[in-house]
């Protein structure tokens with residue numbers, strides 16, 4: 506029998522299957538296209554850290570977890586076109602509908618030879634990936650949906666090379682906001698679910714967003730969890746008055762047992 510957490514996880518994945526078709530349009534409208542700007546900025550920062558540890562950006566092995574409709578994958582391919590090259594790239598997501606749209610977008614927008622492989626998997630078990638295979642793992646607006654977060658973070662640490670980089674882009678819980686932060690929070694918690702519902706015709710999916718942010722951890726708490734699996738936070742950048750955060754962590758270059 507499935508545990509309560511497994512059943513809740515199944516519901517979350519089902520919800521993404523249900524909103525997949527309207528996901529991209531809703532995202533762009535709700536963020537006034539800022540989501541693209543934040544993704545690009547976060548990817549550029551992550552690649553700078555990969556470069557700092559690896560010495561170049563050639564033949565990178567990259568995994569985008571909770572890849573959804575492949576926005577991060579496509580931005581990474583685009584960014585690396587001028588800066589380096591890809592050996593392989595995994596797009597990982599448990600939602601079949603999201604992956605179907607990702608496949609279509611990759612076929613239309615990525616260069617034909619881009620070595621992208623999509624895998625229908627949850628973040629807590631990345632078993633097709635080898636130990637220390639990846640130079641970079643990204644997870645954008647995905648970690649909040651992963652109920653077994655500790656298992657997922659252990660998997661990120663296992664699959665990253667030493668000196669490999671993890672990029673988390675997420676609506677983190679934030680307990681201290683200024684006036685503008687409070688306004689931004691009002692927008693994400695009250696206005697955004699209503700517009701999201703009208704655009705997607707799925708109220709529960711967009712009511713889930715503010716609830717999942719309130720139930721989520723803060724940047725400091727994530728930093729502790731990352732440390733516990735041997736990932737050291739090297740940079741933090743906040744967008745929209747701390748509503749969205751980019752956290753960059755590097756896998757320790759010294760030997761450490763993961764707990």
Ligand SMILES: C[S@@+](CC[C@H](N)C(=O)[O-])C[C@H]1O[C@@H](n2cnc3c(N)ncnc32)[C@H](O)[C@@H]1O
Pocket residue numbers: 514517518521522570571572573574575576577597598599600603626627628629644645646647650651652
């Ligand atoms: C808000 S979307 C983000 C998609 C994409 N990363 C983006 O930036 O647009 C969250 C994604 O998390 C995926 N997801 C839900 N549960 C997950 C899990 N346990 N492991 C990995 N991904 C999960 C969903 O299927 C969905 O595609």
